[in-house]
Amino acid sequence: MSKNVIVIGGGIIGLCSAYYLNKEGHQVTVIDKSNMDGGASYVNAGYLSPSHIIPLSAPGVMKQGLKWMFDKSSPLYIKPRLDPDFLKWSSAFNKSCTDKHVKKAAPIIRDISVLSQGLYDEIKQGDDFTYHYDKKGLFMLCQTEHMLEEEMKMAEMAQELGLEAWEVSPTQIKELEPNVEINAIGAVYFKCDHHSTPQEFMQEMKAHLKKVGVNFCLNEAVEDISLANRKISDIKTNKQHHTA
Numbered sequence: 001m002s003k004n005v006i007v008i009g010g011g012i013i014g015l016c017s018a019y020y021l022n023k024e025g026h027q028v029t030v031i032d033k034s035n036m037d038g039g040a041s042y043v044n045a046g047y048l049s050p051s052h053i054i055p056l057s058a059p060g061v062m063k064q065g066l067k068w069m070f071d072k073s074s075p076l077y078i079k080p081r082l083d084p085d086f087l088k089w090s091s092a093f094n095k096s097c098t099d100k101h102v103k104k105a106a107p108i109i110r111d112i113s114v115l116s117q118g119l120y121d122e123i124k125q126g127d128d129f130t131y132h133y134d135k136k137g138l139f140m141l142c143q144t145e146h147m148l149e150e151e152m153k154m155a156e157m158a159q160e161l162g163l164e165a166w167e168v169s170p171t172q173i174k175e176l177e178p179n180v181e182i183n184a185i186g187a188v189y190f191k192c193d194h195h196s197t198p199q200e201f202m203q204e205m206k207a208h209l210k211k212v213g214v215n216f217c218l219n220e221a222v223e224d225i226s227l228a229n230r231k232i233s234d235i236k237t238n239k240q241h242h243t244a
């Protein structure tokens with residue numbers, strides 16, 4: 001049965017959700033507070049990396065996270081605040097930062113990444129898509145012993161999970177890239193990784209969704225969500241109310 005579905009946020013997660021919901025025959029509306037022409041989903045490195053399978057909640061991250069919390073340009077910036085929901089979330093996150101959790105999560109992250117690689121191939125078969133999608137792998141060049149050790153640990157973990165990755169010596173780096181001056185003491189090659197150009201993917205996905213009738217409400221920020229009988233009954237934005 002076709003339903004009216006509202007997707008909040010038109011980053012890659014929102015647009016891909018809209019893509020599959022539309023394919024299943026639902027009437028989809030995407031609400032985004034921006035003009036949808038920038039942000040993480042447009043500017044990221046485009047890597048689909050089953051090799052880098054250590055979850056964010058890993059041992060040592062809490063200590064690092066506390067330092068990052070006061071640096072807006074850090075990779076994990078969370079605005080520090082004394083709000084009960086935030087404190088509850090921080091405590092649950094802290095409890096997850098264990099080796100046991102890493103071991104449990106790694107094969108799941110690998111599976112999601114490998115599945116995503118397949119979906120990139122599948123979506124590209126559609127008439128509206130020509131985005132760049134390469135399967136060259138990922139070459140991690142290391143300038144310090146510490147970084148090389150860390151990448152080798154990652155490679156060993158990837159190998160244990162059935163992924164292809166191996167160490168590359170400085171001589172081999174020179175052979176692989178004879179015309180480039182590379183300042184590295186060693187490298188690890190993760191053959192299992194793929195990459196795309198996010199800007200292309202996002203533009204083509206947006207154009208496709210508009211063509212197949214997905215509705216976009218841009219420059220509209222969701223401010224409140226109301227519940228009735230444990231179901232969402234109303235979504236309030238800075239411009240209007242939506243029901244679905």
Ligand SMILES: Cc1cc2nc3c(=O)[nH]c(=O)nc-3n(C[C@H](O)[C@H](O)[C@H](O)COP(=O)(O)OP(=O)(O)OC[C@H]3O[C@@H](n4cnc5c(N)ncnc54)[C@H](O)[C@@H]3O)c2cc1C
Nearest residue numbers: 009010011012013032033034040041044045046047221222
């Ligand atoms: C520099 C960089 C490099 C990266 N490289 C990689 C990589 O190589 N591989 C990889 O897998 N990942 C990478 N990432 C991570 C990746 O970009 C993100 O995980 C991904 O883009 C998240 O997508 P998203 O749709 O969840 O969120 P976003 O892209 O952040 O989209 C969220 C959307 O929601 C909208 N929104 C937020 N609040 C509201 C509201 N209240 N009302 C309405 N709309 C709202 C925002 O405007 C935004 O458009 C990288 C990230 C960065 C920053």
